[in-house]
Amino acid sequence: xxxxxxxxxxxxxxxxxxxxxxxxxxxxxxxxxxxxxxxxxxxxxxxxxxxxxxxxxxxxxxxxxxxxxxxxxxxxxxxxxxxxxxxxxxxxxxxxxxxxxxxxxxxxxxxxxxxxxxxxxxxxxxxxxxxxxxxxxxxxxxxxxxxxxxxxxxxxxxxxxxxxxxxxxxxxxxxxxxxxxxxxxxxxxxxxxxxxxxxxxxxxxxxxxxxxxxxxxxxxxxxxxxxxxxxxxxxxxxxxxxxxxxxxxxxxxxxxxxxxxxxxxxxxxxxxxxxxxxxxxxxxxxxxxxxxxxxxxxxxxxxxx
Numbered sequence: 001x002x003x004x005x006x007x008x009x010x011x012x013x014x015x016x017x018x019x020x021x022x023x024x025x026x027x028x029x030x031x032x033x034x035x036x037x038x039x040x041x042x043x044x045x046x047x048x049x050x051x052x053x054x055x056x057x058x059x060x061x062x063x064x065x066x067x068x069x070x071x072x073x074x075x076x077x078x079x080x081x082x083x084x085x086x087x088x089x090x091x092x093x094x095x096x097x098x099x100x101x102x103x104x105x106x107x108x109x110x111x112x113x114x115x116x117x118x119x120x121x122x123x124x125x126x127x128x129x130x131x132x133x134x135x136x137x138x139x140x141x142x143x144x145x146x147x148x149x150x151x152x153x154x155x156x157x158x159x160x161x162x163x164x165x166x167x168x169x170x171x172x173x174x175x176x177x178x179x180x181x182x183x184x185x186x187x188x189x190x191x192x193x194x195x196x197x198x199x200x201x202x203x204x205x206x207x208x209x210x211x212x213x214x215x216x217x218x219x220x221x222x223x224x225x226x227x228x229x230x231x232x233x234x235x236x237x238x239x240x241x242x243x244x245x246x247x248x249x250x251x252x253x254x255x256x257x258x259x260x261x262x263x264x265x266x267x268x269x270x271x272x273x274x275x276x277x278x279x280x281x282x283x284x285x286x287x288x289x290x291x292x293x294x295x296x297x298x299x300x301x302x303x304x305x
């Protein structure tokens with residue numbers, strides 16, 4: 001039995017004004033996540049990732065289709081499905097009147113869990129919150145509040161952990177601390193569903209990935225298979241100056257860094273010769289293997305693998 005099963009899930013939002021068209025946020029999304037998987041859900045803003053997670057968490061209702069958590073329908077058997085889920089949302093939502101420990105005790109109570117201070121202490125230690133246990137939530141920085149959200153999601157020891165952009169806008173220390181802890185829980189058998197814009201995180205952590213665009217699944221495969229699907233290596237260099245438009249159209253440019261897909265030595269030399277002919281100098285030249293970001297951009301551009 002899958003840990004999570006999305007079965008022909010569609011979601012349409014009503015038109016916001018007269019004459020406007022309804023918005024189809026999800027269009028016949030179907031895939032299963034096996035128990036114990038570390039699964040990544042990727043896509044640009046507006047792809048439908050958060051809508052799908054909202055339906056999974058019971059916060060939104062699918063227009064069509066079903067979602068099951070360990071066989072429990074999130075709509076018709078909500079209580080059992082929700083108990084198995086621990087969801088870390090994008091938004092920083094907190095109660096300003098409680099200390100960190102009080103917030104975790106109240107969250108435990110929502111799931112009927114009592115006398116779990118030992119587990120709360122373990123969560124606080126793993127997430128670097130031990131010295132903040134008695135601090136009021138209002139006193140915490142944004143990064144510390146994010147850590148508390150993670151602790152709240154895990155306080156009832158859910159079998160399935162859902163992380164919706166958990167490291168957005170947080171420091172490197174928290175990212176490392178969080179991933180070490182989540183990876184430990186995954187090794188112990190917890191299923192993890194992650195959405196992130198940090199593709200290096202997805203490549204390092206996720207065994208399998210789904211890529212969404214405009215509510216449709218464009219790619220669904222293991223991370224290694226997706227990386228193997230990349231058709232070329234990448235020529236990367238730094239440049240002061242602007243590439244001619246016909247050359248720039250083939251490149252991925254980030255500040256001074258220019259990257260071209262390169263299948264062989266002849267193609268590499270062709271690009272470098274064109275740069276020289278434009279009166280520009282390429283610096284710090286390197287050839288690297290395509291990474292998940294390259295695959296992601298290819299999939300989004302082509303609409304298919």
